[in-house]
Amino acid sequence: MTREFPADSVGLVTPRTHHFEEPLPLDCGKTLAPYDLVYETYGELNAARDNAILLCHALSSDHHAAGYHSEADRKPGWWEVCVGPGKPIDTNRFFVVCSNNLGGCKGSTGPMSINPATGRPYGPDFPIVTVRDWVRAQARLADALGIEQWAAVVGGSLGGMQALQWSIDFPDRLRHAVVIAAAPRLTAQNIAFNEVARQAIMADPDFHAGRYYEHDTIPRRGLAIARMLGHITYLSDDAMRAKFGRELREGKLSFGFDVEFQVESYLRYQGQSFVERFDANTYLLMTKALDYFDPAKDYGDDLSRALAHVQAKFMVISFTSDWRFSPARSREIVRALLDGDKEVSYAEIKATQGHDAFLMPIPHYLDVFSAYTGRIAAECSHE
Amino acid sequence: MSELRPDLRIIAGWITPGSRVLDLGCGDGTLLAHLREHHKVSGYGLEIDPDNITTCVKKGLNVIQSDLDQGLSDFDEDSFDYVVMTETLQAVHYPDRMLKEMLRVGREGIITFPNFGHWRCRWQLLRGRMPVTPALPQQWYNTENIHLCTLKDFEDLCDTLGIHVLECTVVDRTHETDLLMRLLPNLMGEIALYRFRRG
Numbered sequence: 001m002t003r004e005f006p007a008d009s010v011g012l013v014t015p016r017t018h019h020f021e022e023p024l025p026l027d028c029g030k031t032l033a034p035y036d037l038v039y040e041t042y043g044e045l046n047a048a049r050d051n052a053i054l055l056c057h058a059l060s061s062d063h064h065a066a067g068y069h070s071e072a073d074r075k076p077g078w079w080e081v082c083v084g085p086g087k088p089i090d091t092n093r094f095f096v097v098c099s100n101n102l103g104g105c106k107g108s109t110g111p112m113s114i115n116p117a118t119g120r121p122y123g124p125d126f127p128i129v130t131v132r133d134w135v136r137a138q139a140r141l142a143d144a145l146g147i148e149q150w151a152a153v154v155g156g157s158l159g160g161m162q163a164l165q166w167s168i169d170f171p172d173r174l175r176h177a178v179v180i181a182a183a184p185r186l187t188a189q190n191i192a193f194n195e196v197a198r199q200a201i202m203a204d205p206d207f208h209a210g211r212y213y214e215h216d217t218i219p220r221r222g223l224a225i226a227r228m229l230g231h232i233t234y235l236s237d238d239a240m241r242a243k244f245g246r247e248l249r250e251g252k253l254s255f256g257f258d259v260e261f262q263v264e265s266y267l268r269y270q271g272q273s274f275v276e277r278f279d280a281n282t283y284l285l286m287t288k289a290l291d292y293f294d295p296a297k298d299y300g301d302d303l304s305r306a307l308a309h310v311q312a313k314f315m316v317i318s319f320t321s322d323w324r325f326s327p328a329r330s331r332e333i334v335r336a337l338l339d340g341d342k343e344v345s346y347a348e349i350k351a352t353q354g355h356d357a358f359l360m361p362i363p364h365y366l367d368v369f370s371a372y373t374g375r376i377a378a379e380c381s382h383e
Numbered sequence: 384m385s386e387l388r389p390d391l392r393i394i395a396g397w398i399t400p401g402s403r404v405l406d407l408g409c410g411d412g413t414l415l416a417h418l419r420e421h422h423k424v425s426g427y428g429l430e431i432d433p434d435n436i437t438t439c440v441k442k443g444l445n446v447i448q449s450d451l452d453q454g455l456s457d458f459d460e461d462s463f464d465y466v467v468m469t470e471t472l473q474a475v476h477y478p479d480r481m482l483k484e485m486l487r488v489g490r491e492g493i494i495t496f497p498n499f500g501h502w503r504c505r506w507q508l509l510r511g512r513m514p515v516t517p518a519l520p521q522q523w524y525n526t527e528n529i530h531l532c533t534l535k536d537f538e539d540l541c542d543t544l545g546i547h548v549l550e551c552t553v554v555d556r557t558h559e560t561d562l563l564m565r566l567l568p569n570l571m572g573e574i575a576l577y578r579f580r581r582g
Contacts, residue, residue: 345440345446367434367437371440
């Protein structure tokens with residue numbers, strides 16, 4: 001029996017891999033070669049090749065943004081809410097590309113890949129990659145796909161940072177940037193959270209200085225704690241209160257250290273299930289990329305100057321209860337764009353879900369997002 | 384495109400084609416869209432209502448979701464030729480600061496507000512009640528209009544702030560004007576329109 005996927009889903013999708021032989025120069029001074037990028041595409045590229053949208057993924061997601069990998073697949077891609085026929089990223093109108101970033105653990109070259117120099121997995125030897133490196137790699141993928149200019153580069157959180165970086169590094173290769181729940185750089189508090197997550201991983205005895213693959217183990221406890229910590233910061237105080245309150249699992253206190261409160265149970269589950277699907281070395285790399293992101297740094301810490309040559313039009317979106325990347329941080333981006341008289345619109349969505357709101361079907365969010373992408377679609381060629 | 388509301392038509396007539404405009408409380412973007420299409424004007428709208436933001440985005444306007452009571456600190460001095468605010472001055476917390484802010488970021492300001500000196504308002508006050516008129520339809524306890532003024536009050540404030548009024552006109556609630564209104568603006572005008580600059 002074939003499964004019926006929802007009509008507004010892209011349905012069954014198959015990831016593809018592009019192999020690159022030409023060395024990729026990295027910000028850290030090293031080069032990476034050869035390397036693979038795994039990616040998915042949805043929708044059709046038009047004859048003028050001007051309806052392509054690049055989706056950039058956040059910390060722990062990947063190239064699987066929408067649809068299902070098999071008939072038995074329970075969960076769709078991470079941005080199913082926004083990507084599909086009739087959705088904000090309308091696959092009836094756009095050709096959508098989403099690749100797994102370098103350093104990832106879902107098919108693109110990363111710490112789990114074999115290092116050609118040693119014949120063993122890279123592990124801790126995988127070079128530190130930056131948002132700029134990712135953008136450079138994505139630009140090569142665009143070349144390989146014959147996409148000279150994106151109709152838009154779109155992303156939330158760390159993905160929004162990539163969209164911003166695209167507009168700076170390749171000003172003439174995108175017409176629009178949609179930057180959602182992002183920030184122009186991390187605050188000390190944000191870096192601090194990332195550092196605690198990294199310490200949790202590295203302090204796990206099973207970490208083996210990052211060579212845990214060779215010991216046939218994974219730093220399960222450390223990675224789970226890192227994820228638990230991250231998860232707390234992605235939700236708002238209100239969202240947690242509404243979801244769990246102080247509810248007890250057994251209905252009464254047991255005066256011990258086992259799981260008692262529902263929120264503890266939830267966090268442990270989140271941590272444990274994350275361990276099954278994510279690599280600890282990749283987590284370390286992704287948090288570093290977040291920490292290092294600071295496009296204004298090369299311009300005397302002046303974001304307006306960093307964005308002076310931007311040609312893309314911008315839609316910036318933030319969420320009221322997001323304290324990890326608060327609306328004030330999005331406004332910094334808006335302000336810098338205004339300083340340069342750039343085309344920009346900004347919406348602050350009322351939401352209780354915290355940072356995770358960018359993945360949620362919030363009506364005003366989807367409305368304003370669709371309104372903007374509708375504009376982008378109207379500018380594309382129609383055969 | 385449908386006919387532009389007469390008050391907005393007056394404002395559009397005041398704005399030099401090709402200039403840069405900031406529209407404070409731009410609503411659904413009617414004025415900005417008109418200025419862009421017919422006067423080659425560029426600029427931004429500030430708006431607080433989510434549905435209006437979506438409508439503006441749909442129209443291809445640059446709209447920034449903002450609370451005007453937070454000021455205009457996102458904008459540098461002299462970034463605009465005109466800063467426009469239609470029927471919003473009476474609803475902000477500090478109209479005096481707002482006027483100063485408008486002339487900080489813009490060369491000229493354009494304001495419209497409901498005239499509290501209109502004869503209907505005066506008549507109702509004479510009868511001992513807060514005015515409820517077609518131009519000011521809400522009750523005193525649930526109105527957003529917290530800083531009502533007459534034409535004379537507004538001009539006094541401009542004097543105090545060193546603001547130079549360039550043009551003034553009044554219209555009725557259907558935004559039309561007539562001879563009587565022109566002769567007795569503070570008594571007969573329901574909505575006042577002002578263009579001003581730093582003195």
